[in-house]
Each structure stands twice: as C-alpha cells, then as structure tokens.
Amino acid sequence: MTAQRGEPDQPAQAIDGTPFLEATAEAKARYGRFNLAIVGATGVGKSSLVNAVFGRDLAKVGKGLPVTRGVHYYHDESLGIWDLEGFEIGSASTPAETLRGHLATIASRPASEQIAVVWYCVLSTADRLTPPDIAMIRELDAAGLPVILVLTKVDWTKNPLTGKYSAPKDVEEFRDWLEHPVDADGRPVDLRVQGVVLTAAYNKHGKGAGHGLGELVTQTLALSPENEKDAFRIAQRLNLPWKREMARPVISAAASAAAAAAAVPIPVADAVVLAPIQISMMGRIAAIYDLELKTMMSAGALAQLGVQMSGQALARSFLKLIPGAGSVINAGVALAVTAATGEAWMRLCEAVHTGKIDVSKIGQTWSSYAPSFVDVVRKIADNRRSRPGH
Numbered sequence: 114m115t116a117q118r119g120e121p122d123q124p125a126q127a128i129d130g131t132p133f134l135e136a137t138a139e140a141k142a143r144y145g146r147f148n149l150a151i152v153g154a155t156g157v158g159k160s161s162l163v164n165a166v167f168g169r170d171l172a173k174v175g176k177g178l179p180v181t182r183g184v185h186y187y188h189d190e191s192l193g194i195w196d197l198e199g200f201e202i203g204s205a206s207t208p209a210e211t212l213r214g215h216l217a218t219i220a221s222r223p224a225s226e227q228i229a230v231v232w233y234c235v236l237s238t239a240d241r242l243t244p245p246d247i248a249m250i251r252e253l254d255a256a257g258l259p260v261i262l263v264l265t266k267v268d269w270t271k272n273p274l275t276g277k278y279s280a281p282k283d284v285e286e287f288r289d290w291l292e293h294p295v296d297a298d299g300r301p302v303d304l305r306v307q308g309v310v311l312t313a314a315y316n317k318h319g320k321g322a323g324h325g326l327g328e329l330v331t332q333t334l335a336l337s338p339e340n341e342k343d344a345f346r347i348a349q350r351l352n353l354p355w356k357r358e359m360a361r362p363v364i365s366a367a368a369s370a371a372a373a374a375a376a377v378p379i380p381v382a383d384a385v386v387l388a389p390i391q392i393s394m395m396g397r398i399a400a401i402y403d404l405e406l407k408t409m410m411s412a413g414a415l416a417q418l419g420v421q422m423s424g425q426a427l428a429r430s431f432l433k434l435i436p437g438a439g440s441v442i443n444a445g446v447a448l449a450v451t452a453a454t455g456e457a458w459m460r461l462c463e464a465v466h467t468g469k470i471d472v473s474k475i476g477q478t479w480s481s482y483a484p485s486f487v488d489v490v491r492k493i494a495d496n497r498r499s500r501p502g503h
C-alpha cells in the first residue's frame with residue numbers, strides 16, 4: 114500500500130520498512146568498519162578481550178578467513194579483527210620477519226580491511242618483553258601502526274577497606290620495566306608502543322566484569338585515525354555515552370530538517386512528508402547502536418514499526434491537544450515531534466544494544482518508549498524559548 118499525498122482524512126498511512134533498512138545500511142556504509150589487529154601468543158587471552166570489548170566472538174559468529182598461515186581475518190559489518198599469531202614454531206624465519214610478511218599481505222588488501230590500531234598482547238605474569246616481542250613491535254611501528262601493549266589476565270585483587278583494585282606485585286614490576294625498558298645487559302630498549310594497559314577480560318572465576326577495559330577503549334579511540342573514530346565508537350560495546358554523543362547531532366539535524374520541511378505548515382493528512390526524515394534519522398541511530406534489525410525482525414514487524422515510529426501518528430494525535438496548532442503541522446511542531454521521536458528511539462536502541470530488550474519485542478515495546486504528549490509540548494516550549502519570535 115502506498116500513501117498518496119494530499120488525500121484528506123486518509124487513515125493512518127502505511128509506511129514500508131524498506132526505507133528504514135536502507136537508511137541503516139547507508140549509515141553503516143558511511144561509518145565503515147573498524148579494523149583492529151591483535152598480536153599475541155596462543156592462549157594469552159586475545160579472543161576473550163575482543164569478546165569483552167566488542168561483545169561478540171567473531172571467531173565463532175563472523176566470517177573467518179585464514180588469509181595465510183598464522184593470519185586470520187574475522188569480520189562482520191562494523192568490526193574486522195586481524196588475529197596474528199605471535200610465533201610460529203619451527204619456522205625458518207624470525208617472528209619479526211614473519212610478521213613483516215603478514216603486514217605486507219594485509220597492506221595489499223582492500224582499504225576497508227586496513228588496520229587502525231594494534232593490541233600487542235602479553236601475559237601479565239611475564240616479567241619483561243622478549244627480544245622477539247621487541248622486534249615485532251618495531252615491525253608494527255615501522256608499518257606506521259599505533260601499538261598498545263596489553264598485559265592480559267591480570268589477577269586483580271580488591272582492597273576490602275579502600276575498595277581499590279590492585280595488580281599483583283610481579284605485574285607492577287613488569288609495568289615498571291615497561292616504563293624504562295632495558296635489555297639483559299641493562300642497556301635501554303627503544304620500545305615503540307603508544308600505551309600500556311593492564312587488563313583482565315573477566316575475574317579469576319571466569320565471569321563478571323573485566324578490568325582495565327575502559328582504559329583500553331579510551332586509548333584505542335585516542336590512537337585511531339580521525340576518520341575511523343566513529344567506526345570504533347560503533348563497533349565497541351563498553352562505552353554508551355560515546356554512542357549518545359553520536360546520536361544527538363543526528364537527532365538535531367533531523368529535527369531542523371523537519372522544521373524546514375514544515376516552514377510552510379503541512380496539513381496533517383500530508384504529515385507523511387516528514388516520515389522519510391524521521392525514518393532516516395532512526396536508521397542512522399540504529400546504525401550507531403550497531404543494530405542489525407534486518408536479520409532480527411520480520412518484514413511485517415518492521416513495517417509495523419515504521420508506522421508506529423514515524424512521528425506522523427504522533428503528530429496526528431498531538432495536534433488535537435496542542436493549543437493553537439489547528440489542523441496543520443507547523444515548523445515548531447515538526448521539530449518537536451521529530452526531536453522527541455529521536456530521543457525515544459535512541460533510548461530504545463540503547464536498551465536493545467545492552468540486552469535489556471529483546472529485539473523481537475521492539476514493536477510492542479515502542480509504545481512505552483514513544484515520546485509522550487508532555488515530551489513534545491516541552492520540546493515546543495524549549496524551542497520557542499531558544500528561538501524567540503518563532
């Protein structure tokens with residue numbers, strides 16, 4: 114069923130879910146994929162770290178590609194992981210030479226697969242880096258890659274009095290060594306790392322929250338190339354405020370676009386002209402929360418969601434209540450309805466992203482997230498205050 118503009122008193126117009134999916138796909142394509150390389154010996158906890166930070170085990174669910182011996186590339190749409198084995202037993206070349214070969218292979222691959230940041234993982238119980246580690250880090254640095262040295266499986270203990278966590282003494286000694294690295298003869302070592310982070314993917318019982326992961330994502334973001342920071346903010350699952358910071362400008366832009374579209378007030382029956390603006394806003398927000406609605410919802414459920422979400426239904430019911438609004442949607446109402454819809458959708462996406470809501474229930478849940486009349490009236494009032502004369 115397609116909606117025609119201008120038919121008076123048409124019942125709620127059906128909105129197809131396709132534009133919504135297209136908006137998400139377009140936004141995802143624009144934000145791109147974040148590619149992380151992790152280097153480290155087998156069993157140091159590389160996969161567990163990826164899991165803890167990105168909330169998914171790509172080695173299990175993603176498309177794995179054994180690019181060459183010792184090199185795996187796992188990816189989904191928003192995240193690519195280059196899993197590089199540290200050492201190859203029985204190899205004729207040194208680990209650094211092997212790594213140089215791997216880096217050359219990766220460099221010849223498409224732009225969408227190029228490494229942004231490297232986590233060089235070492236067991237925190239080691240007492241120093243070995244000469245092959247140092248040589249491999251040098252190779253990474255020579256390739257122009259920022260390297261974070263990640264000490265894994267730190268056995269943190271919590272001081273019952275202060276509530277502060279501390280690492281075991283030997284790990285602290287390792288960290289001290291890293292600040293002023295010297296070789297076996299006491300000569301200073303030029304260690305080409307941009308940061309050192311002590312981490313645990315989870316506690317020693319194999320569950321619960323990890324430690325040092327916030328620091329790890331902060332450093333990773335800081336070291337990411339400027340045009341890949343948003344891709345990292347999207348791919349990671351630990352820091353929600355970053356996602357809100359990305360979503361807010363999307364909402365403001367859509368609200369302004371809706372106001373512009375209603376500069377000449379729109380009859381309520383034609384409110385569907387606002388739907389594309391609102392739907393692409395929602396699609397972009399879904400992309401920020403890395404939601405894969407296409408595979409998570411049926412076509413019917415999506416179409417239904419489209420109808421519920423577009424602020425059109427909302428505008429219709431609110432207009433009756435907004436004093437002086439009459440039977441047209443003016444710029445102020447269009448802006449407020451769009452902004453309130455965006456905020457509500459952002460909160461819903463966040464709830465799905467954090468697993469508080471099952472995505473198959475989005476349709477039913479939306480009504481409890483949809484902006485209330487009060488939200489919209491407040492937005493209109495805010496807007497009048499901030500733009501006197503409008």
Ligand SMILES: Nc1nc2c(ncn2[C@@H]2O[C@H](COP(=O)(O)OP(=O)(O)OP(=O)(O)O)[C@@H](O)[C@H]2O)c(=O)[nH]1
Nearest residue numbers: 154155156157158159160161266313314315316317
């Ligand atoms: N106590 C503790 N155990 C961990 C931690 N991280 C990983 N492990 C355990 O260490 C083992 C290896 O972890 P993985 O994440 O599979 O290590 P990996 O580096 O990906 O290993 P490969 O893929 O075999 O190279 C598993 O049994 C994990 O449960 C941690 O932070 N603390």
Ligand SMILES: [Mg+2]
Nearest residue numbers: 159160161172
């Ligand atoms: Mg692994």
